[in-house]
Amino acid sequence: MRILGIDTAIPMASIALLDNGDLIAEETVSKPCPKGSPGQPLGNHAAVILPLIQALFQKTGSTIQELAAIAVSIGPGSFTGLRIGLATAKGIAYESGIPLVGVSTLHAQAARVEHFDGLVCSVLDARKGEVYMAVFSSQQTGVKRLTPDALLSVNSAVDLLRDFFHDHRALALTGTGAEVHERQFLEAFGPSLWIRKEVCWPTAASQVARLGKDRLMAGSIDEIERLAPVYLRVCEAESKRKI
DSSP states (O other), X not given: OEEEEEEOSSSEEEEEEEETXXXXXXXXXEOOOOTTOTTOOOTTHHHHHHXXXXXXHHHHTOOGGGEEEEEEEOOSSOXXXXXXXXXXXXXXXXXXXXXXXXXXXXXXXXXXXXXXXXEEEEEEEEETTEEEEEEEEEETTEEEEOSOOEEEEHHHHHHHHHHHHTTOSOEEEESHHHHHTHHHHHHHHGGGEEEOOGGGSOOHHHHHHHHHHHHHHTTOOBOTTTOOOOOXXXXXHHHHHHO
8 A cells, every 4th residue: 555645834845655654765855944933934845846756756666556545734834835735635636536635734743753652742833922733642653642733822832731741751842843942842841851853753744644544544535625724823915814
């Protein structure tokens, strides 16, 4: 069972190809963001995502027709990145007739923390003093969701984590929000906190593909026409129209 995973919700765009849960190959590309703002959207995702997919299939000698499904991260994350990734995945799914599965970006980020037993907070910088966040429990068998994806102030995020932390000995933070707001989280949780560094991670796309495989095995796929990005916040242009 081959699954193509696509993630364009974070500054490093990635794609991955899995076969029965084993990683065959992956491709990534990133664009430097302004210091202190790793959550900035990438203007080059539209230009690189299809070439990345083509390079992946050329490298592995695979074809679209061999896929059992396409899994794509649907947010929250970069508004522009999410639209690009989902539009690309939908286009391939429409043309090929392959099932499409949407995966929470925060869930995929949490799944990147491997070989860890404790509490995992998946947190992406949403700017304006806010973060996208979800809390998970991590064990050798994988991550279990404890909270829904949410848009929170940094202070509210810290308070929410405190509610869960007393039952765990270790806490790992993943995602761009961990880097931007590291000081606040360290002040709240001290030496119990582990900031997971990007260089150590499997790609987000590989975890999107794995989570997509789980949904496919459970018989859960999405209607292509209805699958939409999960923003959690009204985009700035739309907000201005309502003023």
